[in-house]
Amino acid sequence: MKKQVAFFIGVAVSFAGSLVLAGQDKARSYKYHWDAQVYAELGKAPAKARARRNPLQTDPEAVAAGRNLFEQHCTECHGDSAEGGRKGPSLLVPQIHDAEPGTLFWLLTNGVVWRGMPVWSKLPEPQRWQLVTYLKSLGVTEQAPAAKPGAAPTAPPSPHR
Amino acid sequence: MSARRSTLTVLFALLLCSCFGRSTRAQENPYIVAYDHYLEEPGNLEVEYFSTFGTQRSANDFHAFWTEFEYGATAWWTTEFYLDGQTTFGDSTVFTGFRWENRFRVLKREHFINPVLYIEYENTSGADKILKEVEGHDGEADYAEKNSILRQDHDHELEFKLLLSGTHKGWNFVENTIATKNLSNDPWEFGYALGASRPLALKASAKRCSFCRQNFIAGAELYGGLGDRYNFGLHDTSHYLAPVVAWNLPSDWTFRLSAGFGLNDNSHRFLLRWGVSREITGFGSMVGRIFGGRK
Numbered sequence: 001m002k003k004q005v006a007f008f009i010g011v012a013v014s015f016a017g018s019l020v021l022a023g024q025d026k027a028r029s030y031k032y033h034w035d036a037q038v039y040a041e042l043g044k045a046p047a048k049a050r051a052r053r054n055p056l057q058t059d060p061e062a063v064a065a066g067r068n069l070f071e072q073h074c075t076e077c078h079g080d081s082a083e084g085g086r087k088g089p090s091l092l093v094p095q096i097h098d099a100e101p102g103t104l105f106w107l108l109t110n111g112v113v114w115r116g117m118p119v120w121s122k123l124p125e126p127q128r129w130q131l132v133t134y135l136k137s138l139g140v141t142e143q144a145p146a147a148k149p150g151a152a153p154t155a156p157p158s159p160h161r
Numbered sequence: 162m163s164a165r166r167s168t169l170t171v172l173f174a175l176l177l178c179s180c181f182g183r184s185t186r187a188q189e190n191p192y193i194v195a196y197d198h199y200l201e202e203p204g205n206l207e208v209e210y211f212s213t214f215g216t217q218r219s220a221n222d223f224h225a226f227w228t229e230f231e232y233g234a235t236a237w238w239t240t241e242f243y244l245d246g247q248t249t250f251g252d253s254t255v256f257t258g259f260r261w262e263n264r265f266r267v268l269k270r271e272h273f274i275n276p277v278l279y280i281e282y283e284n285t286s287g288a289d290k291i292l293k294e295v296e297g298h299d300g301e302a303d304y305a306e307k308n309s310i311l312r313q314d315h316d317h318e319l320e321f322k323l324l325l326s327g328t329h330k331g332w333n334f335v336e337n338t339i340a341t342k343n344l345s346n347d348p349w350e351f352g353y354a355l356g357a358s359r360p361l362a363l364k365a366s367a368k369r370c371s372f373c374r375q376n377f378i379a380g381a382e383l384y385g386g387l388g389d390r391y392n393f394g395l396h397d398t399s400h401y402l403a404p405v406v407a408w409n410l411p412s413d414w415t416f417r418l419s420a421g422f423g424l425n426d427n428s429h430r431f432l433l434r435w436g437v438s439r440e441i442t443g444f445g446s447m448v449g450r451i452f453g454g455r456k
Binding site for chain 1: 188190197199200202203204205233235236237266269270271328330331333360363364365366367368369375411442443446
């Protein structure tokens with residue numbers, strides 16, 4: 001019985017520990033270190049993926065539907081207006097605005113798992129294209145840090161992040 | 162504690178979580194037994210309550226229930242803690258143990274088939290009837306004894322699964338291979354779970370709505386035992402086929418329903434399962450700040 005209690009406490013402490021570590025990790029790393037590396041992932045999209053056309057580019061409802069999807073799935077990390085948040089980079093930067101729709105679709109599908117962005121292939125393809133349409137409808141309001149994989153950022157974080 | 166009171170307690174806890182936590186709308190698949198390769202979003206906590214009503218030949222029917230706390234530690238690691246209990250009608254209500262589960266995504270990118278490694282420690286009594294997985298020679302007859310007798314049996318098990326899953330043209334397909342080792346001297350036991358599901362609509366609506374077709378995901382799962390190390394195969398095993406449906410509400414709740422039918426004489430004739438879950442975003446960061454993390 002004592003062993004069971006000890007194990008139960010061990011599990012609880014491990015669980016709480018992972019919560020604390022993960023929370024601190026997110027607060028520290030995403031705020032200062034990984035934006036550039038996440039943008040750099042866009043450059044890794046294969047040519048075949050980049051060449052894909054957005055079948056919903058001219059769909060009159062795609063932007064509104066994409067906005068809904070963004071509010072439901074993305075604002076927690078990227079902020080209510082895609083300005084960036086504690087856990088994810090801004091999407092109002094040239095890297096996103098200038099990216100081909102196929103590249104954004106590829107990144108949504110594959111995520112950046114080692115940097116905290118989950119894969120979003122659980123959303124059906126048309127919904128991912130709706131999200132891409134919405135992202136492409138956003139303007140550029142800030143400059144992102146240059147991509148230097150493995151390097152510490154040179155610019156201080158934006159005050160609103 | 163009566164089954165009704167414990168159910169109400171869990172639902173009250175879910176309600177409290179929903180009041181104090183910021184939530185996000187999950188896009189949950191409808192499986193109750195099978196696992197896909199999608200992990201919890203990092204920093205999010207999903208609180209889930211599930212029930213299983215099972216028919217029992219030559220004994221009383223039962224209502225088993227469990228609560229899950231599923232946390233996304235990273236984008237490649239999800240950890241989950243379960244508390245199990247059950248009521249056997251005309252007998253008693255008992256707490257039947259706990260489980261600690263971890264799932265690890267293996268590959269960095271999305272592929273045609275995506276493997277996830279699963280490891281779980283179970284500390285349950287023989288009275289555990291949630292049937293979260295079926296393995297070895299599990300059968301209906303194992304559950305026919307009184308709770309007082311079943312509780313005398315204690316299981317300390319390590320369970321390993323290889324979860325294979327892929328999503329194509331809106332369809333999600335999963336295959337889970339199960340291997341379980343009781344930490345006593347019992348042999349390895351094996352099992353499987355298969356599943357397929359698809360949203361009723363693939364495009365999202367421009368309006369937020371509760372009853373839009375894209376909020377419903379329907380499918381089926383098939384699961385059962387594959388014997389043990391010394392007697393591998395379908396002989397003396399039980400198997401179930403269950404149509405499943407999930408309803409992902411814009412108000413951040415997910416409901417699941419599953420009607421399982423036993424496929425042979427070793428199986429329970431009918432298992433009705435339902436579940437409700439709520440995802441709380443930023444839970445890890447909240448806890449981190451309490452302990453001195455950055456704001």
